[in-house]
Amino acid sequence: MNSLLYQNxxxxxxxxxxxxxxxxxxxxxxxxxxxxxxKKVLDLGCGSCVLVKYLDQSCEYIGIEANTKFVRYAxxxxxxxxxxxxxxxxxxxxxxxxxxxxxxxxxxxQEQLIKKALESASVLIICEPKHGKGICNWISSNKxxxxxxxxxxGINRYEEMMAWEYSESALREFLSQFGKMETHRAGNSIxxxxxx
Numbered sequence: 001m002n003s004l005l006y007q008n009x010x011x012x013x014x015x016x017x018x019x020x021x022x023x024x025x026x027x028x029x030x031x032x033x034x035x036x037x038x039k040k041v042l043d044l045g046c047g048s049c050v051l052v053k054y055l056d057q058s059c060e061y062i063g064i065e066a067n068t069k070f071v072r073y074a075x076x077x078x079x080x081x082x083x084x085x086x087x088x089x090x091x092x093x094x095x096x097x098x099x100x101x102x103x104x105x106x107x108x109x110q111e112q113l114i115k116k117a118l119e120s121a122s123v124l125i126i127c128e129p130k131h132g133k134g135i136c137n138w139i140s141s142n143k144x145x146x147x148x149x150x151x152x153x154g155i156n157r158y159e160e161m162m163a164w165e166y167s168e169s170a171l172r173e174f175l176s177q178f179g180k181m182e183t184h185r186a187g188n189s190i191x192x193x194x195x196x
Contacts, residue, residue, distance in 0.1 A: 009048035009073040023187020027100075027127055028054040030186050034125050034193050035059060035096050042094035042120060044086050044113070045102040049074045064089055086113065091120035100127040114178055114194075124178075124194040128171055130185075 017024040032054035035041055039059050043051050046063030048070050055061060063081040065071050074081040082089055087109065091097070097117040103110045103126065117124055168183060168190050175181050179196035 007069065009070050012070075013048055013050060020187060020189070023189060027186035027189045027191060030184055030191055031098060031100065031125050031127060032056065034184075034191070035098070039095040040093075041096050041098060042091060042117075043098045043100070044091075044117065045099070045105070046070075046074070046081065047101075049077070049079050049081065051098060051100065052079060062092060062094065064091070087116075091116065094121045096123045096125060097121045098125045098127075100125075101129065103128055110174070114175070118178065118196055122196050124192075126171075126175065126192045126194065127186075128190050130168060130188045130190050 020027070028051055031051060035055060037056045037058045041051075041055060041059050041061050043049070043061065043063040046065050047067070049061075049063050049065075052061045052063070061080060063074060063079060064084060064086055065074065065081060066083070066085050068083065071081055071083040086102075086106075097120055099113065099117060102113070106113060114124070168185070171190050171192060172181065172183055175192050175194050179194050181192050181194045184191045184193075
């Protein structure tokens, strides 16, 4: 986890809320609405567990996170979190698996993750920031920003980030091979609900 973004959970939340603006809250509210009530929710690459703040209290939450600092933060809040790499940890059974801001970090293994998640639950909620060909705004495409504050997570290099393609149509096309899907927008985020 190379960027400052991944060094402190509170900085992570603050910086992302600034970058996403008003849509930061909207995206989590929409994901929580799509989850509903009385569901067991598995949140992959859960970061600082922002989603749990928006879920109905009747839901059971489990997060999986590789970043030790974020895991400690969640454990201090008594959240149910598993420390480990999402490709190495066995997923518990759940009603819904949430994959928020993860697919663009794991290229070219995104198909592998979707298939693994569908072994755990028959419903996936996937949230990705909207990109065109490459990155469409100057801040996120700036190499210095990427290294210091951006998605420099130690997994993807800057050159790989510039090749990310998650327009709404590209995300729909990718996900349509796995099941029935609906998509929603929350600011610059695309949220898909996939059901097999």
